[in-house]
Every structure is written in C-alpha cells, then in structure tokens.
Amino acid sequence: GMPVEQNxxxxxxxxxxxSGLRCNFSTTMKSVQWxxxxxxxxxxxxxxxxxxxxxxxxxxSTFNSxxxxxxxxxxxxxxxxxxxxxxxxxxxSGQKLVFGQGTILKVYL
Amino acid sequence: EAAVTQxxxxxxxxxxxxxxxxxNQTNNHNNMYWYRQDTGHGLRLIHYxxxxxxxxxxxxxxxxxxxxxxxxxxxxxxxLATPSQTSVYFCASGGDRGLDAEQFxxxxxxxxxx
Numbered sequence: 001g002m003p004v005e006q007n008x009x010x011x012x013x014x015x016x017x018x019s020g021l022r023c024n025f026s027t028t029m030k031s032v033q034w035x036x037x038x039x040x041x042x043x044x045x046x047x048x049x050x051x052x053x054x055x056x057x058x059x060x061s062t063f064n065s066x067x068x069x070x071x072x073x074x075x076x077x078x079x080x081x082x083x084x085x086x087x088x089x090x091x092x093s094g095q096k097l098v099f100g101q102g103t104i105l106k107v108y109l
Numbered sequence: 110e111a112a113v114t115q116x117x118x119x120x121x122x123x124x125x126x127x128x129x130x131x132x133n134q135t136n137n138h139n140n141m142y143w144y145r146q147d148t149g150h151g152l153r154l155i156h157y158x159x160x161x162x163x164x165x166x167x168x169x170x171x172x173x174x175x176x177x178x179x180x181x182x183x184x185x186x187x188x189l190a191t192p193s194q195t196s197v198y199f200c201a202s203g204g205d206r207g208l209d210a211e212q213f214x215x216x217x218x219x220x221x222x223x
Contacts, residue, residue, distance in 0.1 A: 033211060041217050043199065048211035086151060088212075097142075097212070099151040 006100030013077045023087035025068040030090045032063045032070040037084040077107045113215035121221045128187040132200030140203040141183040145196040190222045
C-alpha cells in the first residue's frame with residue numbers, strides 16, 4: 001500500500017465548524033510536516049513535528065511515531081482555511097520525504 | 110526576509126528542448142530539494158542536495174539533472190524535455206539534518222512542454 005495514506009480526500013465544512021485530517025503511515029516515520037496549499041498554489045508550512053503535539057491558533061497537530069499516524073485538527077473553520085492540505089513524513093532512515101495525496105478542504109458560509 | 114524563490118514562474122517549452130529551472134534560497138540552509146506536483150500524485154521528490162557541489166537522486170530522477178553551484182542556488186535541468194514533464198515544480202530548502210528537517214517551499218514553476 002501507499003507509505004502515507006491521507007484522509008479524507010475531500011472535506012466540506014461550514015464556517016465555525018471543527019474537523020480533523022489524518023495521515024496513516026505504513027512504517028515508522030521520524031517526523032511529519034503539514035502544509036496548506038492555497039488557491040494560488042503556494043505551499044505554506046503549518047507544522048513540523050518529531051513527536052507529540054503542537055498548536056498554532058486554531059490549528060493543532062499530533063504525531064505518534066509508534067502508532068504510525070499524525071493528525072491535523074482545525075477549530076472554528078474560516079473561509080481562508082480553504083485549500084489543499086498535505087502531510088509529508090520522513091522515513092526512519094531520514095533519507096526520504098513522502099507526501100500524502102492531500103485533502104481538499106472547502107469552507108462555506 | 111529569508112525566502113525561497115524560483116524562476117521562471119511559468120515556462121512553455123518544446124519537446125526535445127532544454128529547460129533549466131532555477132531556485133535561490135536565503136535561509137542559509139545546507140539542503141535543497143526539487144519536487145514535481147501532478148494531479149493525483151501529490152509531491153514527488155526528483156533530486157536533492159546536501160550542499161554546494163552535491164546532488165542526490167530522489168524518487169523520480171529519470172529525465173532530470175540537478176546542479177548545486179553554491180549554497181544559495183539549486184537548478185533542475187531537463188536536457189530533452191518531453192510532454193510527460195509538464196507539471197508544477199517546487200523547490201525547497203531545509204535544515205542540516207537531511208530529509209528529516211523542516212522544509213520551506215518556493216512558489217512553484219509551472220512548466221508546459223508542447
């Protein structure tokens with residue numbers, strides 16, 4: 001299977017809603033990054049985690065290397081959160097960064 | 110302001126022609142990377158570099174060469190461009206811990222090969 005499986009592929013939220021994205025890894029990963037790709041195609045780094053949980057405003061991310069997953073939680077979704085979200089993980093050798101297929105998020109009024 | 114910049118931002122090339130995509134970073138990072146993004150594939154690593162003078166093959170290096178003449182600059186070279194290389198190309202720079210380090214991305218180059 002895919003080394004990084006990202007779910008859901010697409011997500012629609014009303015403004016103000018909370019939701020989460022998840023990446024499952026087929027093998028132990030050393031670290032994970034989460035990106036937002038905006039409507040202009042620009043990749044914006046949201047989080048880099050080697051372990052544990054980080055928060056930044058309405059966003060929170062968790063990385064559990066042992067359980068082979070990472071999550072990105074969006075609280076109180078806003079219109080500007082719309083875009084495509086990617087997780088990318090570094091393999092245990094540290095020699096390869098593998099991206100998930102992305103989650104297309106649309107936030108509605 | 111530290112940044113990763115790419116040029117050109119858009120490029121139309123003909124099949125068989127040579128294309129050079131350039132990347133410059135002011136993050137003072139040792140590591141730099143080239144990816145391509147196609148619909149349904151996310152981002153895939155083409156080449157990367159651990160410092161000036163070094164280049165390493167990524168997951169999909171066929172048809173591409175890379176050049177790292179300095180800390181700041183990393184180029185991706187398509188010697189004989191093909192339509193299958195039509196894509197959006199992203200450059201990134203990262204820290205000193207190889208691919209385990211946080212990466213910062215440029216704005217992308219949209220390449221169309223006719």
